[in-house]
Amino acid sequence: MSSSVQEVKTPEESASSAPCAQTVSSSVRQGPTGSLFRIVLPVPLATIAALGVHLWASSKQPPVETHSYSVFLAAALGLFVLAGVLQSFWKRLRSWLQEMGPIFTAALVLLSLWEIITSGFRWLPMPYFPNPAGVLQSMINDRALLFDSAWHSFILLLFGYALGVIVALVTGVCIGWFARARYWGMPPLKIVGPIPATAWIPLAMVVSPSATFSAIGLIALAVWFPVTMLTISGISNTRASYLDVARTLGASRTYLIFRVAIPAAMPSIFIGLFMGLGASFLTLITAETVGVKSGLGWYVSWAQGWAEYGKVYAALVIMAAFFSTIMTLLFKVRDRVLVWQKGVIKW
Amino acid sequence: MVTTAPISTAVANEGSSLRVEGIRKTYAAPDGNGAQAPALDGVSLSVAPGEFVSLVGPSGCGKSTLLRLIAGLDQPSSGDLFVGTEPITGPSAERGLVFQDPNLFPWLSVRRNVQAGLVARGLLQQKRQEVDEFVRLVGLEAFANAYPHHLSGGMAQRAALARALINHPKVLLLDEPLGALDAFTRMRMQDEVLRLWETRRTTMLLVTHDIDEAIYMSDRIVIMTPRPGRIERIIDVSLERPRQRNSPEFLQLRGDILEWLHFAGEQAGTADNL
Numbered sequence: 197m198s199s200s201v202q203e204v205k206t207p208e209e210s211a212s213s214a215p216c217a218q219t220v221s222s223s224v225r226q227g228p229t230g231s232l233f234r235i236v237l238p239v240p241l242a243t244i245a246a247l248g249v250h251l252w253a254s255s256k257q258p259p260v261e262t263h264s265y266s267v268f269l270a271a272a273l274g275l276f277v278l279a280g281v282l283q284s285f286w287k288r289l290r291s292w293l294q295e296m297g298p299i300f301t302a303a304l305v306l307l308s309l310w311e312i313i314t315s316g317f318r319w320l321p322m323p324y325f326p327n328p329a330g331v332l333q334s335m336i337n338d339r340a341l342l343f344d345s346a347w348h349s350f351i352l353l354l355f356g357y358a359l360g361v362i363v364a365l366v367t368g369v370c371i372g373w374f375a376r377a378r379y380w381g382m383p384p385l386k387i388v389g390p391i392p393a394t395a396w397i398p399l400a401m402v403v404s405p406s407a408t409f410s411a412i413g414l415i416a417l418a419v420w421f422p423v424t425m426l427t428i429s430g431i432s433n434t435r436a437s438y439l440d441v442a443r444t445l446g447a448s449r450t451y452l453i454f455r456v457a458i459p460a461a462m463p464s465i466f467i468g469l470f471m472g473l474g475a476s477f478l479t480l481i482t483a484e485t486v487g488v489k490s491g492l493g494w495y496v497s498w499a500q501g502w503a504e505y506g507k508v509y510a511a512l513v514i515m516a517a518f519f520s521t522i523m524t525l526l527f528k529v530r531d532r533v534l535v536w537q538k539g540v541i542k543w
Numbered sequence: 544m545v546t547t548a549p550i551s552t553a554v555a556n557e558g559s560s561l562r563v564e565g566i567r568k569t570y571a572a573p574d575g576n577g578a579q580a581p582a583l584d585g586v587s588l589s590v591a592p593g594e595f596v597s598l599v600g601p602s603g604c605g606k607s608t609l610l611r612l613i614a615g616l617d618q619p620s621s622g623d624l625f626v627g628t629e630p631i632t633g634p635s636a637e638r639g640l641v642f643q644d645p646n647l648f649p650w651l652s653v654r655r656n657v658q659a660g661l662v663a664r665g666l667l668q669q670k671r672q673e674v675d676e677f678v679r680l681v682g683l684e685a686f687a688n689a690y691p692h693h694l695s696g697g698m699a700q701r702a703a704l705a706r707a708l709i710n711h712p713k714v715l716l717l718d719e720p721l722g723a724l725d726a727f728t729r730m731r732m733q734d735e736v737l738r739l740w741e742t743r744r745t746t747m748l749l750v751t752h753d754i755d756e757a758i759y760m761s762d763r764i765v766i767m768t769p770r771p772g773r774i775e776r777i778i779d780v781s782l783e784r785p786r787q788r789n790s791p792e793f794l795q796l797r798g799d800i801l802e803w804l805h806f807a808g809e810q811a812g813t814a815d816n817l
Contacts, residue, residue, distance in 0.1 A: 437642060437644065437646045440616050442659070443634035444639060445639075445659055445664075445706070446635065448663065459648070536691075537692070
């Protein structure tokens, strides 16, 4: 899970703090033709190719099932062409296009490949591997239920994660700071903490009044362990000299804990928050699959029960967007909170 | 680079006397067999209000230990410490401490670092206007909102000085504060510290390895010997201020101290890696 903590930055990218300036100067050097071939054309061409593949592959299918995907690709083509025109006046759009162009192209090529091996040559068994058009159509047909499921998942995740983080910060700071709390707190933490939260599902089902409560409790438990451990480590590794300086400035114990130890522990706490977020996704989906009768995890197993694999993949796409958005938000929060260490420590 | 004109031209007399009587400090030996290595053995020292005293000596002579005891961060095994007539029982804002590493809180901007002492004592509302004054006093007004990792070593150390001074300490303890700076920055910072000392008349106790620095800055130099940490001798430096680093008297005194320290250094030969 620690890999989720890495924000991918190439050395080239971090070396040039002003990619914008570089882009402009290089496109000026190459002239308008160079920027036409490198920035403007590749993505629309890939979109046209994907559209062509789609029209060829879907010629044997009823148009009702494939129409949406054609519209989707055509709309994408329109947007990319528009962006290609706008970029000549809009510097930021140009550098964004230049950076993201290869990614978009690759994504379109992958969509085409998917379509070729599914509805094109039918190399993969149906109904387990629907084509992209089928997945998009399922998403549109079932949008109300998918939205409702995503909303339920979000609520569970929000309450579970928040509860876990709050409890973890309190236990982590206490154990990290107070020797007595450490003496009594560490053994249970070391024994109970490593048990995967999902292993408690049988107990949670018996104890809890409702599946929702037990799911929130399990998510909180999954988040609690890594956040607690890394809070403890951050607090107890606070540089002694920071505490010494604060003492000679007249700091009380409250100041030492809240204004020295906790800020000093923040980088470590954020690693815990990322690990906890990964664990919370896993626990959320598992809890929804086995207990809670709503949410994306429930939707996937329900759709699978009806052998509607288009819906399964539609839910997976929603899940990917949903989880990666939350992950990105946490990265943004971290960048804001840890602005003081930017450029010093990269992790 | 630095505006040398202090904001408040009035000379304050903030210093207080300092008395150390028969201090002994032993640490448990690291091998844990119960043997105790005395870091300080019967150290007595009296510092007048507003005096500038340097402690020099080889590694392991207990200079930094003595400073930590005066700061109240450690307790002596026996002996007494006083600021004025008050016994020292623990850390207090009246005794500021500056380390070799500036130890600025990296999560706070320069201004917030400087005002940390006011926040810690709940006096920020009351004395907010002093924050900018102290930031200006050390010439960092252009960097007030910068985070410490943007500062050079000299700037960071000036911020650390401002942070210690904002509490108007009666005694300022300096543990090799200029030790990590390059020679040029270091000489400039020596003048900075002297200027701050002359405006505030804070009692200064400076630990240093640099004999030139000790002669250039202090009223008295305390030479210490290691194993156990003791005061070898105390030298009055009666040179006119501002001092000339290459005057014959300066160089003569430097030669004398080197000779004494060489003697002290030979004894310390086996204990250098303490």
